Amino acid sequence: MSDKDIYQSHGINEDEKKLLLESLGREPTVTEIGIFSVMWSEHCSYKSSRYWLKELHTTGKQVIQGPGENAGVIDIGDNQAIIFKMESHNHPSFIEPYQGAATGVGGIMRDVFTMGARPIALLNSLRFGEINHPKTKYLLSGVVSGIGGYGNCVGIPTISGETGFDSSYNGNNLVNAMCVGLTTHDKIFYSKASGIGNPVVYVGARTGRDGIHGATMASGEFDDESEKNRPTVQVGDPYAEKLLLEACLELMQEDAIVSIQDMGAAGLTSSSVEMADKGQVGIELNLDRIPTRQKNMTAYEMMLSESQERMLMVLRPEKTQIAKEVFLKWGVDFEIVGKITNTNNLVVKHNNRVEANIPITYLTDSAPIYKRDISPRKKKSKPSASMKHDINIKDATLKLLNSPNICSKKWIWEQYDRSIMANTLNPAGDDAGIVRIEGTKKAIAISSDVNPRYCTAEAKKGAIQAVAECWRNIISMGAEPLAITNCLNFGNPEKPEIMYDFVKTIQGITQASKELNFPVVSGNVSLYNETNGMAINNTPTIGGVGLINDITFLEKFGYAMDNDQVYLIGNKGENLNCSTFEEIILGTITVDPPDVDLQIEKMNGIAIKKLINNQILSSCHDISDGGLMISLCELLIKSNIGANIKITNNSKILEQLFAEEQSRYIISVPSNKQDKMFEILDNASIQYQSLGNITGNQLKVNDKIVISLSELIEAFENLIPELMAS
């Protein structure tokens, strides 16, 4: 391989090569080129996004640890803390859906338990190509079994998620997995290495040749040949993860660990560099000691392998024996593989040779950082007046319920163990999943949200909406929204329009999270989600966590009950811009997504939470995709009951039923509690209107539109099972 080729094949461009050679002042070894290439990859260095990520709102009195560690940490009172993060595993999941998705779940779990928390809930946000695209069925099936196969085996409930379909993901699906863990304030572990001479210990599965260059692969675009990258996809072993989890948590009860870091992307390289970098120390690794699966692995292979279920720790020397016993008891490999040094260099030795000797700052602070060109994309023109007068509301409703992004995802979530740990408090399909904190009256609610259609039409508005909807979904379960994580999935950042949208997205997230006191505590950026030059829709997934202090109110909350009165909270729908109705029923280009007035969002949300916490409401559902009509249908399907609804302004009936304007909820309240409800809403100056009542087994709108509950259920439930059976 020529000199040029070796850099090129490692994803190092000409400028970066020059920087590398200047920094090092000599020719690098092959192992060093490998190390530079992964550390400078987009995936590890955030070279395109780092400049802008600094703008995110990351503080608040609930925040114990913001971005920069393996995961974010927030306070939930009583000396307890929640640790959580979301991460993408998009590229691997497209190449090998089962393993790609499975290892995505495994990786995010390690990010959480490496910080000392026992995982208590998982959720995921998935995007696939068009539902009838020839690959969708295969990818959906593989990704879902991969997620289930991993989480179910480790024994963590998957309690929430979202799945969307769009042609922009035909060549590049998205798998974003989030894990939430629980610990106490005194048991939070960080990655900052310290103590010159302290042993560096490798624990977990053995290192194999799988996943070499996964980070570089994940930092490039796809083309028709992408499947040949299959060998770069890691293979997961959830059983090994379970043992590693138990061993780590047991050792964390001892005062033995100085710092700990999971081996994720770029494996041994990034974990050792990050630990040393945070502690401003050097690290020396002796690769002769690395437990390997194959014989004769080279230093290059060991440093770049992305074998799963591995951790690196710095231990207090006097505790190494205790630590070793814990890991051996759980049947997990334990090896002292190096030490902390005062050189500030990464030194890698193998077979009595120095294979790498690199000042750590070259790999971190001095890594390339790009403030890439930005320029707004040409705005799509608004479609001319469409044929709205021909619409049959009943048909449109059933068609929307049967559309890929709205239909029931039961086929998916029935493959995820939801009830393990015996603390899951609500059925799947709710606005947010809820798990109780064992032994307390507290619970946490989690949700993930993004509307890529909005985010692509107008990045900033879309990002604000994603944060607001996540906040709203947590409110809908009566929880106090605390903080978010995010997964920013975009196309090629070297294209100024995409970079522009990325920057606008950051600004949108920042604005919404500031005003809603919903700070970002962790996150992940996934760029180059393109195939043959076609970028995915902008998909900044927001994962939020909220707290319920006393779950008593949940006993009688969640279902619309016979004779309940139904109300709309928020404004009447007035325009159908960028709605699912426009997309599915009118088939027009969707532009100009709905605005979010964050002040109204907050007012409405606070009032709703109060109504729920004071046990005034029977049920509450946020209004999002498909508008009021679809939210109402979802509530009725869940509650297995009908409703009688009146819409007053008939000239704008489509807008009222299907507009996706924001900050709105549909609620049901027993008649005898209405007065209390009015009092709370009026005192807070909340806009609301009566819609009718819950009754019977059909949905009637203005007495003219009648849809039986069984028709609703059939439309809602059948799409995915029929697809998968075909």
Place this chain on the structure above:
Amino acid sequence: MEISIIRFPGTNCEVDTYNAVKKVLGTTSTILSCKDTVIPRSDLIIIPGGFSYGDYLRSGAIAAREPIMSDLIKKAKNGVNILGICNGFQILTECNLLPGALLKNSTLKFISKITNIQITRNDTFFSKDYDKNQSVKIPVAHHDGNYFVDQETLRAIEENDQVAMRYAEPINGSLNNIAGLYNNSFNILGMMPHPERAIDNQTGSNDGIKLFQSMLKSMSL
């Protein structure tokens, strides 16, 4: 009242089971390692759910050959009561304490949902507190719950009333919708549903409480 819970590497329901015993029966149980060779004197031994040895080879197959199993089999033959839940059921069939086998679900997919179950009889160590033929809701969460046995044994099982519970409707391909099964001395119960996850209405059902209460009653007699 001594209750032992056996943990294998990959078991993941031992804490839920421990908590359920504590919450419903008000008693602490002992979690044992499968590497132990002797099970202390117990009135009840529970093999909880999970993925022992990652379900590698066959679910339950490796666990059934662990050191602790010879003492378990000895105690089973001496009449000690044994409850196997999910992976525990699979292990009990793998070590031949219960007949038949649990194959992959007919859907070839993991299935997790609260399921309608019919409790067939109410005169055993495990079922005293239920009504005969009572319908209950208990979650299932498994990939290999498709009960299979040869026709002759199936006939014997049915004639001997060894079926402990059935799914109200087919969910995984199990013969005769079998969800839980006794041995022919009725001191061993293997079941795919997870009663330890059904002890609190807030988590969807408390229909599992009666199983624990039945065992308590039987042990106090």
